[in-house]
Structure formats: C-alpha cells, structure tokens
Amino acid sequence: MGFNKSLLLAIVSLSSLFLSTHANIGALSPSQSQIPTIDTNILNLASNLIRRTFKASPEILEFCKGTENPTLCSETIAPHIQGPFDPIKALEVEMKATLNQSLKVTEFISDALANPNTDKRARGALSICKSQYKSIKGTIKEALELLEQQNVVDAYYKFSSVLSDQSTCEDAFAESPGVTIPFAEDSIGVLDLGGNCLAIMDGMVTSRVHSLLV
Numbered sequence: 289m290g291f292n293k294s295l296l297l298a299i300v301s302l303s304s305l306f307l308s309t310h311a312n313i314g315a316l317s318p319s320q321s322q323i324p325t326i327d328t329n330i331l332n333l334a335s336n337l338i339r340r341t342f343k344a345s346p347e348i349l350e351f352c353k354g355t356e357n358p359t360l361c362s363e364t365i366a367p368h369i370q371g372p373f374d375p376i377k378a379l380e381v382e383m384k385a386t387l388n389q390s391l392k393v394t395e396f397i398s399d400a401l402a403n404p405n406t407d408k409r410a411r412g413a414l415s416i417c418k419s420q421y422k423s424i425k426g427t428i429k430e431a432l433e434l435l436e437q438q439n440v441v442d443a444y445y446k447f448s449s450v451l452s453d454q455s456t457c458e459d460a461f462a463e464s465p466g467v468t469i470p471f472a473e474d475s476i477g478v479l480d481l482g483g484n485c486l487a488i489m490d491g492m493v494t495s496r497v498h499s500l501l502v
C-alpha cells in the first residue's frame with residue numbers, strides 16, 4: 289500500500305471513529321453532546337491506529353493472519369522489523385515478546401513472594417508459578433536457539449510446553465481457595481503471545497510438509 293493510500297485510510301478511519309464515538313456520547317448524554325471535548329481514549333485509539341497503519345506492512349499482516357491475536361501479533365512485530373520481511377526474524381521477535389512478558393510475570397512473582405504482606409494462602413500457588421515460569425523462560429531461550437539454526441520443527445515441539453506451563457500456574461491459583469491470580473492480565477499476555485508463536489510455527493511447519501508432499 290502506498291503512502292497516500294495509507295494516509296487516506298488513516299484519515300477515513302479516524303473520521304469514522306470520531307463520528308461514531310461522538311454519536312455514542314450524544315446518545316448517552318444529550319446535555320453534554322454540544323461541548324467539544326477531546327477524550328484521551330480517542331487520542332489513544334488514534335495513535336494506535338496511526339501506528340498500525342504506518343508500521344504494519346502487508347507482509348506482517350499476512351504473517352499474523354493465521355494467529356488468534358493478529359492485532360497483538362502485528363503490533364509486537366512491526367516496531368522491530370526493518371528492511372525486507374524475514375519470517376524467521378518476525379517469529380523471533382514474537383518469541384522475544386513472549387519472553388519479555390514472562391520476565392514481567394517472573395518479577396511480579398518474586399516481588400510477591402518476598403513481600404511479607406502477601407496472603408499466606410497465595411504462597412503455594414506463587415511457588416508453583418515461580419517454577420513454571422522458570423521453565424517457560426528456559427523453553428523460550430532454547431526455542432530461540434533452535435530458531436537461530438533455522439530449526440522451526442524442533443522449536444515448535446519445544447515451544448508447546450510454554451502454554452501448558454502457563455496453564456499449570458493459572459490452575460494453581462484456581463485450586464487455591466480464597467485467592468485469585470494477582471497477575472491475571474499479564475498471564476493472559478503470555479498465553480496470547482505464546483499462542484501466536486505456536487500458530488505461526490504451526491503454519492510454517494504445515495506449509496513445509498505440504499511443499500514436500502506436492
């Protein structure tokens with residue numbers, strides 16, 4: 289897509305976003321609909337939209353198409369890709385994003401375990417999560433090494449344990465009466481990013497098998 293077309297698309301999308309948001313405001317509170325206000329939500333949406341429109345190339349959108357979270361996929365990959373599109377490099381970025389998200393959770397767990405005010409009933413689950421996330425980080429690092437050797441097949445098989453470890457951690461909280469997982473959103477982040485990596489590798493492995501068969 290050319291620059292002018294992208295710009296036009298961004299402007300059209302922004303205008304309709306603006307109009308629809310204001311239509312909603314009008315519907316909800318007629319008394320305030322006359323007052324021109326710039327909602328920070330609109331600004332955030334607008335800057336996200338511009339970022340996406342200008343940075344996610346058609347190759348990245350195509351690459352992320354088969355994942356469960358294509359928007360998250362292209363948003364995490366686009367800022368780290370320069371020059372010609374390389375699918376292995378893009379997968380590496382998504383894996384590193386998953387690793388970063390896992391490091392964030394690990395830090396949360398360490399802080400919670402070190403904090404004397406942490407609910408005693410949560411400590412067992414936190415300890416289980418600590419070891420699950422240690423395993424997740426190790427797995428992702430090994431998968432990244434395999435990727436460096438262009439070995440997507442083994443990286444794929446290795447990586448699947450990231451999702452089972454993530455769910456073991458969540459289960460530990462689900463099975464602890466009286467406590468809920470204190471890093472729910474970050475935990476879902478690991479699931480979403482890790483799921484994207486698996487879907488990308490699944491696509492790569494399947495298309496390679498397919499090309500060997502025909």
Ligand SMILES: *[C@@H]1O[C@H](CO)[C@@H](O)[C@H](O)[C@H]1NC(C)=O
Pocket residue numbers: 364368381382384385388
């Ligand atoms: C991961 O975190 C490091 C250190 O904060 C950062 O430099 C890097 O860009 C991040 N990578 C991704 C893919 O988000």
